[in-house]
Amino acid sequence: MIDFDYLKREIKKEKVTSFLVYQKGNSIFEYYKNNKQLEKLHKINSCTKSVLSILVGIALEKKYLTSIHLPVYSFFTELFKEQMDSRKLDITIYHLLTMTDGLDFPEFGEWNSFAPMVYHPNIMKFVLERPILHPVGTHMNYNSGCSHILSAILQKVTNMKTEEFANKYLFKPLGIHEFYWYEDKMKINKGADGLVLKATDMIKIGQLILQQGVYANKRIVSEDWIKTSTAPYFKTYDSIGFYGMHWWVNKLDEKNDFNYENTYYFALGFGGQYIVILPKEEMVIVITSEIYENSLLPLKIIQKNILI
Incomplete structure (x- = not known):
């Protein structure tokens, strides 16, 4: 039992x-710092990436994309x-989805969670000009540039801004x-961190x-895509967990294998923004924060109080 x-x-x-x-689609706990937070649109930062993953799945289903194995240069x-x-x-x-592009992108290193691409007049150009550090497909390294390129691909193949496509589908x-x-300056919606939503609408993403x-x-999106995009592909960061396709994935019990009973997924944004899905308990947890000095602190609170 959770001690609320x-x-x-x-x-x-x-x-x-x-x-x-929320559990089984019903609210079982709500905390707002003040009444303004009820209706506030929160900048969800890198939780944007997980929403983008859903959009890629929809684009595949709607035949805007024929495969996730298409080379980026073809666009x-x-x-x-x-x-x-x-x-x-x-x-x-x-x-791009698994961030195994191989490019030198020290976002979780010397850049300290802030990619300088945001200052560049052409983010796409900045990302693609980074040197190759690892053979493509062999090593997951957190790279917000991948997400921005995905947004640009969606815009290209749908002939809609990413936000228009998201709104429609x-x-x-x-x-x-x-x-x-x-x-960005090229009129491409920021796939890495550009989305602003209400906390209650973040719950809807998690519920989906x-x-x-x-x-x-x-x-809204195929079951196959949900399973594919939330599968654990690479573990690069012990403090966070495995990476799927723009979703983080982790185990409830480290000693046991991944399965429905032992898995949870989450979107994580800088400053402590979270959408956490706990299938075993039919539960969705959303957090918005201003903890920019330690984005992982809310995850530790969840792990200590709920994921037990």
């Missing part, structure tokens, strides 16, 4: 702005003409009416994943 009184005391000590727990031949390293021609959508079906999606792509009895 203790949980609330823990949350109040930290810069958590909202903390929602942006002009940009790749400038590349001297032919190994970059091997990078596919799959490598994801947000409207989920009943999400208020959102904002920042874009929990229900294997169905919401309000309507199929």
Whole structure:
């Protein structure tokens, strides 16, 4: 049993702005730092990446994309003409989704969780000009540039801004009416961290994943895509867990194998933004925070109080 009184005391000590727990589609715990948080649109930072993953799945189902194994250069031949390293021609959508592109991108290293690509007039160019550090497909390294390129691919193949595509095929079906999606100087929606949502609408995203792509009895994205995108592919960061396709994946019990009873998935954004799905308990947890000095602190609170 979750001790919600203790949980609330823990949350109040930290810069958590909202903390929602839903089970079987019903709210069982809600905390808001103040009344303004009820309707506030939160910048969900890298939780944007997980929403983007859903959009890729929808694009596949709607035949805007034929495969995740298409080479990235086939969408942006002009940009790749400038590349001297032919190994970059091997990078596919799959490598972007799993962040196994092989590029030197020290986002979780010397850049300290902040990729300087945001200052570049052409983010795509900045990312693709990074040197190859690992053979493509062999090593997961956190790279927000991958997500931005995915957003650009969606814009290219759908002939819609990513936010338009999301609104038509994801947000409207989920009943999400208020959102904002920042874009770069090239008018591409920021796939890495640009989405702004209400906490209650973040719950809907989590509920969609929990229900294997169905919401309000309507199929929004295929069950196969949910299973594929939330599978554990690479473990690079012990403190966070495994990486799927723009979703983090972890075990409840480290001693046992991954299975339905022993797995949870989550979207994680800088500053402590979270959408956590716990299939075993039919539970979705959403956190918005301003804990920029330790983005993993809310995850530790969840692990200590709920994932037991």
